[in-house]
Amino acid sequence: MWCLAELDIEVDRKDIGGAFGGNDAPAYRAQNPNGKIPTLIDEGYVIWESNAIVRYLCDLYGTAPWFPADARQRGHASQWMDWYQTALHLPMTTLFWQLIRTDAAERDQTAINAAIAECTGFWAMLDKHLEERSFILGDHISMADIPLGCAAYRWHRMEFDRPALPNLRRWWEVLAKRSAYQKHVMLPLT
Ligand SMILES: N[C@@H](CCC(=O)N[C@@H](CS)C(=O)NCC(=O)O)C(=O)O
Incomplete structure (x- = not known):
């Protein structure tokens, strides 16, 4: 959406x-x-x-920058989109189910801690990548920002002891100013 x-x-x-x-x-x-x-x-x-x-x-x-004109840029967009699905998605789902869909009394703190540690390793990778870039592919937003941008909302809105990842946070705060993102991604976590 x-x-x-x-x-x-x-x-x-x-x-x-x-x-x-x-x-x-x-x-x-x-x-x-x-x-x-x-x-x-x-x-x-x-x-x-x-x-x-x-x-x-x-x-x-779409046109560029959403769908990059350059095949190598498109390759990198796909790389980050697939990386989200195959790496970050699983521990992010564990965290979401534990913190949002499980009653506090029923939560598995060991699973939560493991998911936070795994997610932190992956998000730290993206934080490093964003050190010299405004968006995932560089100066402009693209399709590469969409899957990770959705997950970044959950990461920053769920309540837990979040490590400081300043480049990730800066990127997410820019996304959070977009009206389409506010309307379709920044929804109550249920
Ligand atoms: N890899 C699939 C995952 C699809 C998926 O698991 N969708 C979930 C919501 S995020 C779903 O359909 N849940 C509803 C259900 O299983 O009843 C994709 O990205 O489209």
Whole structure:
């Protein structure tokens, strides 16, 4: 939704999954056999997997800097997007489930500490990368900032003893000034 708003694309949104349900319905599974959200249907073209959707939207409807003109810049954008999915996503999900979706009395402090340590190692990598850059690819925002930008909101809003990562924080505070980010990412954590 953040990506669509940045590209100024109108969308007919249907809430599915979680409290809304419907992601196991045969009609939904026929479009997305993985049964997860999101799914995008664009004039009959169906695509799922959030990062694939972001790449598709930026490729077809975006221009540089969202979809970099240079193949090597696009390669780096994909690199950071895939790195989020394969590295940071798992410990961030553990942290989110423990701190937001588990009652305080039921929380597993050992799992929380391990997830914080793992996330900190990954976020520190990005912090170092951002030392000399305003955004992930350099001077301009791009599709590379979208998956990590969503996770950065959770990282900075969940309550725990967060390590100081000043470049990461500066980058996140710039994202947090964007109206599309405020509208679609900065939502209550539930
Ligand atoms: N790798 C997938 C993950 C999809 C996924 O796990 N979606 C979750 C929400 S973040 C979902 O569909 N949850 C609803 C449910 O399982 O009922 C993607 O990025 O699209």
